[in-house]
Amino acid sequence: MSSLTVQDLTKSFTATAPVLTGVDLHVPSGSFTALLGPSGCGKTTLLRLIAGFDDPDSGTVALGDRVVAGAGRSVAARRRGIGFVPQEGGLFPHLTVAGNISFGLPRRQRREGGRVRELLALVGLDAELADRAPHQLSGGQQQRVALARALAPEPSLVLLDEPFSSLDAALREETRLAVSQALRATGATAVLVTHDQAEALSMADQVAVLRGGRLVQLTDPRTLYRRPGDLDVATFVGEAVVLDADLRDGLAHCALGALPYEQASTGAVPDGRARVLLRPEQLRLSAPDPGAPIARVRSVDFYGHDSRVWLDLPDGGTVSARLDGADLPRAGDDVAISVRGTALAFPAGHGAALPAPAPLG
The missing domain is CATH 2.40.50.140 (Nucleic acid-binding proteins)
Structure with a gap:
């Protein structure tokens, strides 16, 4: 796993409305960071720039010592070694659970099936689910399979874009606990985008609060709650x-x-x-x-x-x-x-x- 370093990142989609303005963020190797903020603050845009789905206007993105965006280069998303878990799981409907998880694996590992069983156990799912189609799973099970697929090729970084937002309250709590345990078991470096304060505070080692395209506070969850940087942060992260x-x-x-x-x-x-x-x-x-x-x-x-x-x-x-x-x-x-x-x-x-x-x- 690698650390993530974002320096002075900016992005605009129109000349008059910058989405991100000079964002600096460091995620230590093996740690879990939550990007927290209201809708429209730039969380998902930042995640897409890290993943390589979009290019920044200026600034750099580095995985460990490897610059993957900015400084005159842009490494394609598929070559960055990043696992991505979208909001709805994004599973391939025509493939089984095993087919989804093993999609990005070498052919030999796909044939043997051992890696699939290992990953199903890691995310808390029974091996009997391997032959099921995605539509035969609950929403929480689909999100766990999506995580298993992201972890399968042992990526340097895992990005999660509001992966629990479509789940009901009880299933959301159960699923995020399983996801958190799986990420920590692998020692993965992970970044979660969320607008759910409880989710960020309970899961992350550090929380980055974005507002209006700027990172206004980066600290551990307890400090964020007890000593917020300003009253707007205070009222956003809790009552x-x-x-x-x-x-x-x-x-x-x-x-x-x-x-x-x-x-x-x-x-x-x-x-x-x-x-x-x-x-x-x-x-x-x-x-x-x-x-x-x-x-x-x-x-x-x-x-x-x-x-x-x-x-x-x-x-x-x-x-x-x-x-x-x-x-x-x-x-x-x-x-x-x-x-x-x-x-x-x-x-x-x-x-x-x-x-x-x-x-x-």
């Missing part, structure tokens, strides 16, 4: 409580009281007006207490394993708390709010507008 605050005397004074805070990675925030970030799971609710901030429960979204409680604050703001599924308040209840841990401070005016209140119900 967020964003409040106006006044920083003084080492505390952030806001609608939830005087909170300890840390400086955002963007730099020191001076005393005075600021915005602070909390995650909903940091909020704790209890019976009303005159010494604590009081809020009224607007609504409760029950998910079984946990719940989201929407709260109206006295200043007119709305925040959400994430609680376990037991002993939940009811709509209309008054509750006291306490905060666990520290807030993250950003300069005033930083990031997008505050999240809109949840609908009643």
Whole structure:
């Protein structure tokens, strides 16, 4: 397996609308990176440039020490040694599972069949499926076969373009776990394109967040969630409580009281007006207490394993708390709010507008 290095990559399809602008990305050998961002941010374009399906306007793509795009050269996609797993699997309908997996293998390995059985086991599928046609498989099974086909020739890099987007929730979780285990078992270097935050955070060693054709943050999942580079990243990678605050005397004074805070990675925030970030799971609710901030429960979204409680604050703001599924308040209840841990401070005016209140119900 090889590392992947992208340097100063740009791509435009029209003169006035660049899709990628100066993207730098390094994926260490044997690691898993997720490209995360909203629709239209350039994720799939970046993947296609790496794969060799399109050429960049400028910049370079290198696999290990081998430059495959830019610097006056463009190695054809079929010669880059890259495995590709598309959104819908892209299996050949006229071939069996075994035929699909062995498609890119030397003739001898195709005849022997051992590599096919090995790969089916690797992706968690029974060897009895080898003679089935793709339409006889579930969506999750098709995606695993697509991964097995991509891994068959032992590529230097595996690219996955939203491979779980068409699966239902339960099948998506099962399939992505099997795919993740298979990639790690082979030591593959992998890049996943996704707009699913949970998918990126749970699968990847590092997450690259793209916005408007630029890479705005590259870090490990825990740092991304706990110390996002800006409030737009914060609200994109998870639920967020964003409040106006006044920083003084080492505390952030806001609608939830005087909170300890840390400086955002963007730099020191001076005393005075600021915005602070909390995650909903940091909020704790209890019976009303005159010494604590009081809020009224607007609504409760029950998910079984946990719940989201929407709260109206006295200043007119709305925040959400994430609680376990037991002993939940009811709509209309008054509750006291306490905060666990520290807030993250950003300069005033930083990031997008505050999240809109949840609908009643």
